[in-house]
Amino acid sequence: MTETFYEVMRRQGITRRSFMKYCSLTAAALGLGPAFAPRIAEAMETKPRIPVIWLHGLECTCCSESFIRSAHPLAKDVILSMVSLDYDSLVMAASGVQAEAIIEETIEKYDGNFLLAVEGNPPLNQEGMSCIIGGKPFLEQLTHAAKHCKAIVSWGSCASYGCVQAAKPNPTRATPVHKVVHGKPIIKVPGCPPIAEVMTGVITYMVTFDRLPQLDRQGRPKMFYSQRIHDKCYRRPHFDAGQFVEDWDDEGARKGYCLYKVGCKGPTTYNACSTIRWNEGTSFPIQAGHGCIGCSEDGFWDKGSWYARLTDIKQFGVERNADQVGATAAAVVGAATAAHIAASAVKRAMQKGDRNP
Amino acid sequence: MTSKAVLKSEPAVYVYEAPVRLWHWVNALSITVLCITGYFIGKPLPSVPGEASENFLMGYIRFAHFAAGYIFAIGFLFRIYWALVGNEHARQIFMLPLFNRSWWGGVWHEIKWYSFVTKEPRKYTGHNPLAVLTMHLMLVWGTVFMIVTGFALYGEGTGMGSWQYEWFSSWVIPLFGQSQDVHTWHRLVMWYIICFIIVHVYVAIREDIMSRQSLVSSMISGWRTFKDNREVDDGH
Numbered sequence: 001m002t003e004t005f006y007e008v009m010r011r012q013g014i015t016r017r018s019f020m021k022y023c024s025l026t027a028a029a030l031g032l033g034p035a036f037a038p039r040i041a042e043a044m045e046t047k048p049r050i051p052v053i054w055l056h057g058l059e060c061t062c063c064s065e066s067f068i069r070s071a072h073p074l075a076k077d078v079i080l081s082m083v084s085l086d087y088d089s090l091v092m093a094a095s096g097v098q099a100e101a102i103i104e105e106t107i108e109k110y111d112g113n114f115l116l117a118v119e120g121n122p123p124l125n126q127e128g129m130s131c132i133i134g135g136k137p138f139l140e141q142l143t144h145a146a147k148h149c150k151a152i153v154s155w156g157s158c159a160s161y162g163c164v165q166a167a168k169p170n171p172t173r174a175t176p177v178h179k180v181v182h183g184k185p186i187i188k189v190p191g192c193p194p195i196a197e198v199m200t201g202v203i204t205y206m207v208t209f210d211r212l213p214q215l216d217r218q219g220r221p222k223m224f225y226s227q228r229i230h231d232k233c234y235r236r237p238h239f240d241a242g243q244f245v246e247d248w249d250d251e252g253a254r255k256g257y258c259l260y261k262v263g264c265k266g267p268t269t270y271n272a273c274s275t276i277r278w279n280e281g282t283s284f285p286i287q288a289g290h291g292c293i294g295c296s297e298d299g300f301w302d303k304g305s306w307y308a309r310l311t312d313i314k315q316f317g318v319e320r321n322a323d324q325v326g327a328t329a330a331a332v333v334g335a336a337t338a339a340h341i342a343a344s345a346v347k348r349a350m351q352k353g354d355r356n357p
Numbered sequence: 358m359t360s361k362a363v364l365k366s367e368p369a370v371y372v373y374e375a376p377v378r379l380w381h382w383v384n385a386l387s388i389t390v391l392c393i394t395g396y397f398i399g400k401p402l403p404s405v406p407g408e409a410s411e412n413f414l415m416g417y418i419r420f421a422h423f424a425a426g427y428i429f430a431i432g433f434l435f436r437i438y439w440a441l442v443g444n445e446h447a448r449q450i451f452m453l454p455l456f457n458r459s460w461w462g463g464v465w466h467e468i469k470w471y472s473f474v475t476k477e478p479r480k481y482t483g484h485n486p487l488a489v490l491t492m493h494l495m496l497v498w499g500t501v502f503m504i505v506t507g508f509a510l511y512g513e514g515t516g517m518g519s520w521q522y523e524w525f526s527s528w529v530i531p532l533f534g535q536s537q538d539v540h541t542w543h544r545l546v547m548w549y550i551i552c553f554i555i556v557h558v559y560v561a562i563r564e565d566i567m568s569r570q571s572l573v574s575s576m577i578s579g580w581r582t583f584k585d586n587r588e589v590d591d592g593h
Contacts, residue, residue, distance in 0.1 A: 216517070217531050226517045228536075242414030243404045252404055261401060267513075268536035297535045310399055310544065311537060322541050323400070326548020333552040337559045340471070344563055347473060 005044040005207070019044075026204050029197060029276075031223055043208045050207060051106055051114040053145055054088035057138045058131045058165045058174050059120025063156040064090050066193035069279065070200045083115070083203060089133070100134040103141070107148045115206070116149035118142065118159045122180055123172035130172035139180065146181040151212060153187045153202065154178065157295060160188035160219075167301035168314075178219065185212055188219040190271075192295035197276050198224045218298075220270070229266035229292050232274040235259065253289065263307040264291030271296040369580040370482050372446045380436045381576055387429040388550065391503075394422035395547055399540075423511060430504045446483045450492040460486050463590070479590040480569040482581055488560070495553035499546055505529060506543045510536075 003011070009019055023040040027033070056064075085091070087102045094102065106114055120138075123130040128137030146152060154177045157163035165174035178186045189202055202221055205213045213221040230236065238244070239258040246252060246261055260267070266274070269292050273284040285292055291307070294300040304311030310321035320328075373381075397418050405412045440448045454460045467487035469475040479485065484492065509529035512521030513536060533539045565572040571582040583589075 217527055222517065228513060231514070231516070237409040240416040240419075241405065241409040241412035242401060242416075242418075243409060243412065244401055246404065257404060265537065268540060270536075294535075294537065297537065299534060303535075303537050311541060313541060313545075322544035322548070326545055326551070329548055330551050330555065333555050337555055341559065341563075343473060344567060348567065 003049065004047060005049060006041075008049065009044075026201070026208075029201050030205055040204070040208045043210075047207065047210070049084040051110045052083040052085050052088075052117055053103060053106055053114060053149070054085060054090075054117040054119065055138070055142060055145060056089050056133070057118065057120030057122050057142065057158070058172070059156070059158045061090060061119070062193040063119045063158075063199070064088075066191075066196045067155075067199045068196075070196040083207070086114070096134075103145060107145065111148050113150050114148075115151055115153065116145050116184075117153045117155055118177050119155040120158045121162060121166070121174050121176050123165070123174045124180075125171070125173040130174075142177070143181065146184055149184060151185040151187065151206075152177060152181060153189060154219075155189055155199065156194055157190045157192045157300070160190040161298045163192055164301055167299075186219055187212060187215065187221060190220065190225075190296040190298075192300075194296070195224075195272055195276050195278060198272055224272045224276075225270045225296070227270065227272075227275075229269045229271055229274045229286070233266050233286055234274065235286060256289075259286060259289075259291040261309055262291055263305060263309055265294030265297070265300070265306070266292040269294040269297050369582045371579055372444075372482060372575060372581045373579045374439075374443055374447065375579065376435070376439045377443060377447050378576055378579055380432055380439070383428065384432050384436075387425045387432065388554070390421055390425040391429060392547055392551060394418050394425065395544070398422060399544055426504075426507050426511070429500070430508070433500050433504060449483050449489055450497055453489060453493055463487075464490055478564075478568045480583065480585070480587065481591050482570075482589050483591055491553070491556065495549065496557075499550045499553065502546050503543065503550070506533075506539050506546070509539055510543060 006019065010016075014022075020037070020041060023044065024034070024037040026040055027036040030036075086106045087099070089099065092099060092102075120131075122128060122137070122139040122142050124139065128139040131138040133141050154160045158165065158174075159177045162170070162174055162176045165172065166176070178188070187202065189199060191198070198221075201224065202213060205221075205223070213223060216222050216225060230239075233239075235256060235258045238256070239260055243255075243257040244252060244261040245257045245259050248262065258264070264286065266286060273292070274286065277284045277287070293306045294303070297303075302314070304313075304319070304321070308321065310323055312319040312321055313325060398415075401415060401418075405414050437451070440451045463479065463486035466475060466479060467485050470478045471487075483489075505525060506529060508521050508525040510526075512519060512524075512526035513530070515521045517523075517527075530536055530539055533542060561572050561576075564570075565574070569584050571580075575581045
């Protein structure tokens with residue numbers, strides 16, 4: 001029997017008092033009432049740790065970098081011990097054949113009961129040769145492990161949507177996890193990277209309640225992805241007032257006006273940055289004076305400029321935004337109308353001429 | 358000389374019932390408000406000075422947009438209802454006789470009339486076939502598209518659990534890919550409708566002057582009057 005979370009934490013020298021504090025904080029972070037803190041504590045005391053296999057495909061490791069910086073200090077220690085992280089090529093000590101053997105061992109011991117965390121995605125072109133793990137294409141490792149797992153967590157925009165490696169023209173045909181693996185529940189936790197507390201929050205929820213968090217239609221946990229950055233942005237009053245940064249070095253930028261006109265994607269991005277923020281709640285992009293780039297949205301690399309409100313439409317060959325395309329169409333129609341008016345007037349004048357010779 | 362025909366009075370026909378006329382003008386007004394406010398939501402006006410708490414410019418623009426959007430949507434629903442219970446002319450822009458060869462012949466004739474190939478236009482009590490086709494493709498479907506995408510974008514603000522979100526945003530946003538795509542399409546179709554308006558206003562005035570029946574006044578009074586007493590081409 002694997003140890004319970006509580007045992008692991010105590011073994012690591014965490015006091016019961018700190019443990020209870022952690023449970024309350026987690027309950028608050030998940031948006032649960034105070035009554036849930038004891039339930040979280042109970043779950044952690046009695047439930048065995050979930051075995052996790054954490055795979056790395058085509059990615060930049062920013063999800064892992066974010067994950068290990070989870071804000072309140074306990075979370076950092078606990079979450080890493082909370083799950084039984086059996087395989088994670090980034091942080092594990094083992095390497096080579098021994099490391100790869102762990103996957104088989106986990107599948108054997110916990111068939112259908114372990115969690116598969118995927119960071120990055122598999123490339124499909126050239127038979128997956130653009131990402132080789134342990135001498136085999138990552139695609140094989142992924143589909144093999146996915147066949148035996150209980151559920152998949154797609155960490156970050158890579159696994160959820162494809163991200164930069166899947167941006168046009170996507171030479172390796174990097175493909176998000178949900179388009180490769182079918183028949184298993186997939187939780188998407190998009191972001192480049194996702195917020196640390198969102199990552200640990202999702203895991204804590206699954207451990208505590210023994211079920212997957214409620215997902216929206218796109219497979220994202222509702223508790224963190226149900227609102228836009230814009231909805232909770234502290235610069236929102238400037239948006240409603242009509243006060244915008246027009247240029248990066250203008251008075252508005254100095255006064256902290258809304259970044260809408262310089263391309264902030266806050267109004268179209270679902271994430272928790274404006275509430276949870278980053279690095280122990282220190283700041284987030286908009287607070288630092290740069291618009292949101294929409295990193296947790298599908299295909300954000302291909303949606304045109306990060307610095308323009310109306311984004312480019314690539315289908316027209318030349319990059320044009322909706323206004324350029326639309327105004328051109330309206331101008332053409334207007335010019336055609338004007339020409340038609342002239343022609344009609346001429347015709348009518350000629351008819352009148354016929355009538356009154 | 359056509360002076361004899363002009364002297365003879367031609368019976369007028371009551372074509373556009375009051376609800377249709379009311380819808381037309383309310384719709385025209387709401388589209389105007391929607392286009393202007395919508396343009397400035399995508400490309401806001403220069404920043405206003407002063408404290409944020411003293412200003413609500415963007416808020417008022419968005420309010421006008423949403424209010425006009427509701428009027429636009431409710432008006433369209435009412436117009437569909439009237440298409441069901443109103444007279445046959447009320448149905449015309451919704452029901453295209455796509456399998457009627459002579460109707461397509463009428464479309465072709467109108468194209469020739471606008472290309473200055475045909476000398477004389479046909480005489481219609483209702484809309485001419487080209488007008489029906491244009492209104493159906495540009496106005497009716499443009500309206501449906503704008504209502505669906507508009508409420509999907511609005512639902513993002515009202516949030517999960519609101520009917521706007523459940524009925525529209527929850528499926529429209531993933532259908533287009535993401536929210537930004539819906540914004541782009543919503544704006545493109547605004548320009549599509551603006552193109553329709555340019556053509557519609559011009560053609561209505563031109564037909565009023567050059568065709569064989571009244572146009573602009575009919576949408577005010579409801580009565581279609583004719584300039585000659587020969588038989589109409591869409592007679593019944």
